[in-house]
Amino acid sequence: MKQLVNEHRSFLLFLVKFLVFYLSMTGVYSFFLGQYNTQTNEVDAITTDVAKRTYDLLVFFNQEAVIQKHPSQPAYKVLFHQNYVARIVEGCNAFSVIILFTSFIVAFSSTWKKTIAFIFVGVLLIYGLNIFRIVLLTLGLFYYPKSKELLHDVVFPLVIYGVVFVLWIFWVFKFYNAKTKVNETE
Template sequence: MKNTINQHKPFFLFLVKFILFYLVFTLIYKFYLNQFNAEKNEVDGITEFVANKTKNTLVFFGKDCVIKKHELEASYKVLYYDKYLARIIEGCNAISVIILFASFVFAFSAKFKNTFLFILFGSALVFQLNIFRIALLTVGLYKYPEYKEFLHNIVFPVMIYGVVFALWIVWVIKFSTYAKRDK
């Protein structure tokens, strides 16, 4: 058993670092979310920020968009040209995706500065792309309502997870300690 652990030490180190980072930041995020009462339709500040930035993005591109707090649930309604097309809930704010992204990068960590900066840059990129993703989804739902499920469940998740995957590849190949070993 000890020989197996020593033989696969990099894998086990990766796994422990990934799980610890993921659990710690997921618990911090859950603690943050517990401050808001979903039964009273309270929306967390990050989701509210994403909703407002989505509206600002659409308005910037000359589109008519209004964000309204939902009366019956903890979410924001997206009204695009006076048509209620979508709602932005906590799961739309990309924080869970960012925690997953950062956990992987941390698990393959290099120097602290490089790891921290890559997580910071990558998280900001994923967060901003998520806002564009929601804005594009809104436009897509308006123009192609018959493809609602396809757009929401396939096209746009692939977009955000594709970027995360590409960032992971860049991290492992260019910056991680494993990239340094091959040189």
């Protein structure tokens, strides 16, 4: 058993670091969400910020848009050219994607300086991309309402998870030096 553990030490270390960080951050995020009363339709601060940034981006592109609190759900309504086309709920804020991204980077951590810098840039990229995604989804739902399932359930998740995957690959091949890590453990 000891030989098996030694042979797969790098993988097991990655797995433990990933799971500990992922579960810890998910717990912290759940605690954060628990501060908001969804029974009274209270929306968390991250989702509120995403809604505000979505509005800012729509207005920046000179689009007629209104973001307003949903009267009967913990969400925001997106009104585009006076039509209710979408809603922004907690699941739209991409925070769970950010936790997944960060957990992988921490599990494959390099030097702390590089790791923190890459996480910071990656989180900003994912957060910004997510807002851009909501804007494009709003446009898509307005102009192509019959494509709702394709856009919301396939295209945009594929894009955001695709970017996360590319960031992971970039991290592993550009910043994480596996040979150095193996030599350090010997």
